[in-house]
Amino acid sequence: MQVGEAALEVSGAGVTYPGVRALQGLDIDVRAGEVHAVIGHNGSGKSTFVKLLAGQCRPTQGTRIRVAGEELPPQSPLESARLGLRFVHQDLALVPSQSVTENLGLSVGLGVRGLKRIDWRAEHAAARSRLAELGYAVDPKALVGELSRSTRSAVAVARALRDFVGSPARVLVLDEVSAAMTAPEIARLLEMLARLRATGLGILYVSHHLEEVLQTADRVTVLRDGVRVTTSSAHTLTGAQLADLIIGTEQAHKLREGRAAEPGERDLATGQSRHTGAAFTVTALSGQILRDISFQARSGQIIGVAGIAGSGREELAELLMGSVPRKGSVLIDGAELPPSRPDLSVRYGMALVPADRSSNAVIPTLPVRDNMTLARLSPFWRRGWLSRRSEAKEVSAWIERLSIRGATVDGAVSTLSGGNQQKVMVARALRTRPRVLILDEPTQGIDVAAVADIHAIIREVAETSAVIILSSDSDELASLCSEVLVLRAGRVAAQLADSDVMSAAIMRLELAGGAGSLVQGAESEARQ
Ligand SMILES: Nc1ncnc2c1ncn2[C@@H]1O[C@H](COP(=O)(O)OP(=O)(O)OP(=O)(O)O)[C@@H](O)[C@H]1O
Ligand SMILES: [Mg+2]
Numbered sequence: 001m002q003v004g005e006a007a008l009e010v011s012g013a014g015v016t017y018p019g020v021r022a023l024q025g026l027d028i029d030v031r032a033g034e035v036h037a038v039i040g041h042n043g044s045g046k047s048t049f050v051k052l053l054a055g056q057c058r059p060t061q062g063t064r065i066r067v068a069g070e071e072l073p074p075q076s077p078l079e080s081a082r083l084g085l086r087f088v089h090q091d092l093a094l095v096p097s098q099s100v101t102e103n104l105g106l107s108v109g110l111g112v113r114g115l116k117r118i119d120w121r122a123e124h125a126a127a128r129s130r131l132a133e134l135g136y137a138v139d140p141k142a143l144v145g146e147l148s149r150s151t152r153s154a155v156a157v158a159r160a161l162r163d164f165v166g167s168p169a170r171v172l173v174l175d176e177v178s179a180a181m182t183a184p185e186i187a188r189l190l191e192m193l194a195r196l197r198a199t200g201l202g203i204l205y206v207s208h209h210l211e212e213v214l215q216t217a218d219r220v221t222v223l224r225d226g227v228r229v230t231t232s233s234a235h236t237l238t239g240a241q242l243a244d245l246i247i248g249t250e251q252a253h254k255l256r257e258g259r260a261a262e263p264g265e266r267d268l269a270t271g272q273s274r275h276t277g278a279a280f281t282v283t284a285l286s287g288q289i290l291r292d293i294s295f296q297a298r299s300g301q302i303i304g305v306a307g308i309a310g311s312g313r314e315e316l317a318e319l320l321m322g323s324v325p326r327k328g329s330v331l332i333d334g335a336e337l338p339p340s341r342p343d344l345s346v347r348y349g350m351a352l353v354p355a356d357r358s359s360n361a362v363i364p365t366l367p368v369r370d371n372m373t374l375a376r377l378s379p380f381w382r383r384g385w386l387s388r389r390s391e392a393k394e395v396s397a398w399i400e401r402l403s404i405r406g407a408t409v410d411g412a413v414s415t416l417s418g419g420n421q422q423k424v425m426v427a428r429a430l431r432t433r434p435r436v437l438i439l440d441e442p443t444q445g446i447d448v449a450a451v452a453d454i455h456a457i458i459r460e461v462a463e464t465s466a467v468i469i470l471s472s473d474s475d476e477l478a479s480l481c482s483e484v485l486v487l488r489a490g491r492v493a494a495q496l497a498d499s500d501v502m503s504a505a506i507m508r509l510e511l512a513g514g515a516g517s518l519v520q521g522a523e524s525e526a527r528q
Contacts, residue, residue: 001068003033007170007202008053008067008085014060015048015226017415020406022048023226025062030171030202035193037205037213037234040223041246041447042419043405046206047090048226050175053204054087055080068170084170086160088177090418090445092152094159096145101127103144104159130158134192148309149472150185153177154192171202176418178207179444180355182308182472183507190216208419208447210239222246247449280436280466285328287312287319289490293328297436297466302458304477305470306506307487313470314355316487317440320468321345321352332436349435353426353442355470361425364414368404369395371413372428398427401457403450419445423454430457437461440470455480474506486510 001007006029013026023045030036038046051057053065055077065072067083094103101120104127127140136154144152156177161169174193178186186209193203193216207213213220217234222245229245285293289312297303307313318324323342330337332348354361363371372395392409399407402423406416413424422445429437439458443451458467458480471477477484484501486494486509494509496502 001032001170001200003031003200005032006030006066006069007032007034008204009065010053011064012062013049013052013065014063015045015052015057016060021226023052023223024060026223026228028221028228028231030204032170032200032202033197034219035197035203035205035217037207037217037220038223039207039210039213039220039242039246040229041403041405041449042423042445043225043417044223044246044447045226046223047175047417049223050087050089050173050204050206053080053085053173082167084168086169086172088153088156088160088172088174090176090179092156092177094144094152094156097143099141099143100131100138100147100155101140103155104130104140104162127158130162131155133195134158135188135195136192146310148185149181150188150309153181153189157192157196169201171204172196173204173206175206176208176445178209178212180441180472182510183474184308184511185472186212208445210242210448214239214242224248243448246447279331279333280468281329281331281334282320283329283331285319285326285330287315287324287326289315290319290487291490293485293487293492295485295492295495297468299435299464299466300462301483302462302467302469302481304481304484304501304506305468305487306472306474306477306484306510308472308510310489311487311510312490313472313487316470317352317354317438320438321350351429351432351434351437353429353437353439355440355444361428362413362421364412366413367410368399368407368413368416368424369409371424372398372431374428394431398431402427402453419447419450422446423450426454426457430461433461434465436466436468438468438470441472442469443471443473443476451476474503474510477501477506478503488512 008030010029011027013023014021015023026049028036038049040046048057052059055075059074063074067085070083072083073079101123105123124140128138131138131154134154134157136151138147138151144155147155157172160172178189181189190212193205197203205213205217214234214237219231220234220237220242221231222229222242224246280297282296283294289310295303305313305316319326320330321342322337322339322345326339332350335348337345337348369391373391395409398404399409404416404420404423406420407424413421416424426442429439442458443454446454461467469477469480478501481501482498484496484506485492486496486506488510496505
C-alpha cells in the first residue's frame, strides 16, 4: 500500500441507540502513512465510531466502510480484522499479572513446538524484538502490571498488530490510549506512532489532549453530538481554535464568561460548621513502594502529588483511604484513622475519586441517580422517608452543571460514554463536601469544557475542605495546587510551593535523579 492512498474510507456512517443518535452521516478517511485524529467532547461519538469499525455495533442504513478498497460488512469483527483494522482500546485489555510474552500471545495463542510444549525461549525472543521494533527495550518476562503506562500501551499495540498474522495491518485505531500518561510517557507513545506511520500504516487517533493531537496528527476531525464539525490539516490549527470547534462557539462564550450555575443543594445548607479548618496530617506513611511519606493539608489548600509510573503515586490514594495495609499515621483533625478501614475513613470525612472508574467506582447495574448519591443520602431523608424528589433535583443539577451528556436521573450509567461516567464519579465525591477530598486523576478522559468546570468546583470545595490531587498531568497540578509533592522511587523527592509550582519544574523533578535519559529509564524499568 502506497503512502497517501486511502487505507480507510467511511461515508454516511451512523449508529443509533435507543433514543440516542450517537453518530450520524459521518464521512472520514484515513490514508496510509497518516495520523488522523478524532476529537470531540464527552459523548460526541468517538468510541461509537471505533466500535463501528470493529464490527461491535450496528450501523444505520447508508453506512459504508471500505478498507483498502474492500467493503467491510456490518457487525463483522472477524472481517474487520482480516481487512486490516486493528484496535487498542482505552483500558488496553491486558492481563497485569501475566508477562509481556504471555500478553502478546493472548489472541493468537503462543507458538507450540512438538505437541503441547510452548517454546518459551523463542516466544520471549519474538516478544522482545516486536517491542524493540516499536522503540521499547522491555524484558519479555516482566509482568505487565509492573510496566509504565507508555510501555503497557506499546505491549497493547504490539499485540494488536500481531493478531491475524496472515493479513497485514492497514489502520491502527487507538481510543484514548494516552489517558493518565505523564508528559514523558506521552512523548514516547508519540515516538512509537511516528515509527509506525513511517511504515505506511494509517493511524486513527482518539484523544482529549489537544496539544498532543496538534503535535502528532496530520489531519484532525472534530465531532460534536455525533456529527462531524470539520476535518482540517492539523498544521493550520491552534489549540484555542480546536477547543472552540470541540465545544461550539456558544459554549465557548459561556465558558469564557465563567459559569455562575450552582449545583443543587449545598451541604452548607445543612448549616453545619463542621467544615471550618479541616486539618489532614500524614506522618511516615509507607506501603509497598512508598516509604516514609509525610505531609499536611488544611482546608483552603489544594495539595498536588506528582510522579511517574513506579514512583508510588498510584499507591497513595488507597493507602490514605486505608483500603490496603499501611504503616504510619493518617489524621483528620487530630483523630487517627484506623488502618484497613476505608469505611471509617469515609465516616471521618474522607472522600476519594479513584483513578480506575471501571473497576473501582461505577456500579453499572444502578442508574445515574444512585451512582451519584449512594455515598451520602442524608440530605434526602424527610421525616423518615427518602425524598426521591429532592434527590432527583440535585442529581439533575449536577448533570446540568457538569454537562453529563446522555445522562438522565434514572437512566443507566453503563450506557454513558467513558468521560461522562467519570463525571458522575466526580460529582459523587464533590457533592459530599468531605473534610478531606482525594482525587486520583480526576479529569482523565474528560473533555476540555468539563475540565474547566471540574477545576472550578474543586477550587470551590477547597474553600472548606483539604484537597489532595494525584495527577499525571503536570499542567493540571500547576494550575490548581499551592503545593506539589513530587514522588520518585517511593519517596518525596521534592516539594514545590507557591510560585515554584510550575509544570516544567514538576516534570523535571519527576525524572531527575534517574539515569536522565528516557530510554535508559525504560530499560531499568524492564529489568525490575
Ligand atoms: N450501549 C449504549 N446504549 C445507549 N447509548 C449509548 C450506548 N453506548 C454509547 N451510548 C451513547 O452514545 C453517545 C456517544 O457515546 P461515545 O461512547 O461514542 O462517546 P465518546 O465520544 O467516546 O465520549 P468520551 O470522550 O466520554 O469517551 C453518548 O451519548 C452515549 O451515552
Ligand atoms: Mg470514548
